Amino acid sequence: MQYQGVLKKMESEMGRPIQYYMLFDNDFLNVNQVLDKELQIDFIKYQCLRCGEDLPIFRQGFCRNCFFETPLAGDWIMRPELSKAHLDKEDRDLEYEKKVQLQPHVVYLANSSSVKVGVTRKSQVPTRWIDQGAHEAILIAEVPNRYLAGITEVALKEHVSDKTNWRKMLTNEVDDEDLLAWRDRLKPYVPAETMEYFLDKGGEIHMDFPVLQYPEKVKSLNLSKTPSYKGKLKGIKGQYLIFEDSTVFNVRSNEGYYVSLGIS
Template identity: 75%
Template sequence: MQYEGVLKKMQTEIGHPIQYYMVFETDFLNVNQVLDKQLTITFIKHQCLNCGNDRPIYRQGFCRTCFFEIPSAGDWIMRPELSTAHLDKEDRDLEYEKRIQLQPHIVYLANSSNVKVGVTRKGQIPTRWIDQGAHEAIEIVEVPNRYLAGITEVALKDYVGDKTNWRTMLTNTVVDENLVEWREKLRPHIPQEALPYYLSSREETQLEFPVLQYPTKVKSLNLAKTPSYTGTLKGIKGQYLMFEDNTVFNVRGSEGFYVGITVN
């Protein structure tokens, strides 16, 4: 089987285990179905996810020009507390920013390598947790806009982490935590503006990833340095493919790379 196209974040479907799909322009691959099979991934060219041109990818699948111009790469994407659409104030494109920012957002706790706080749109639950490789997660507040979620995250970062150790996540050296207790412990630190939206009755969500074998010491595949790689797929977690020789490949981190994939 052969596939070709530009890499984008793998699409997922909740299940036991989670189902993963690589979606290309004219085809798709259910990645779960090729576990324990040999894959060859070959870099062909770059293809910016916005302009489509063969230019070096700068960040988030975009070339440098697009990254600094398009509204979907504004600073408020990574730093929700910078959102200003609720003030009717434009960053790059007010219509786009209102559409994304002025909708319900969730502040949550997720445990992938350690307990961390995060923000996502309500419609991205549980996708966001899956993408982070969290084996358990829980909602803290559901607020009406991105700004409120952002200031809540900033306030809670003084008391809990906001980063995932991807190496720990991929080797599965993680410890189960009581996220209900964590949420209650953090409640006094939620900003007053967000406190009315506290979700006291939500339970933990447990997530099961399709992994046959975890790597013992991860080696990251960078297609810019190694344009062709062959290995036996042993697992999928977060947005990573994990191979028998301890190589791991971050699909989302390689967005904008146009590749060929052969399944042997």
């Protein structure tokens, strides 16, 4: 079985276990069906997700020029407290920024490698948690725009991490945490500006990833250095493919790479 196309973030669907899909222009692959099979990945060329040109990918699937031009890579994406659409101020494309920033956002706690605070659009729950490889998560607040979510996250990350240790996440060195207790503990640090949006109710949400075998140590596959790789797929967690030889492949960090996928 052969697939070919540009890599993009895997789509996911909540289930027991979570279902993963790779989408191509004229086809799609349910990645769960490849578990315990040999998967061959061959890098063919680059294809920038914005201009479509065969140019080296700089970040987030974009060539260098597109990365600094597209509104999909504005600073407010990674730092929501920099959002300005609620002030009617443009960063790169005000129409796009209003569409994304001026909608309900949530502040949450997720446990991927340890407890971390994060922000996402309400419409991205639980996708965001799945992408991070979190096995449990809980909502802290639901606010009307991205800026308010951002300032809440900034306040809370003084008291809890906002990073994921991807190696611990992939080796499953993760302890269960009482996220309700964490939420109560962090409540006093929620800014006055967003306290009215704090969520006292709602319990933990749990994610079940399709992993047959976790690696003891991980070695990351870089297609720029290793353009051809073959291995037996043993799991999918976050946006990573996990192979029997402990190789892991981050699909999202390889967006914009045009590849051939062979399954045997």
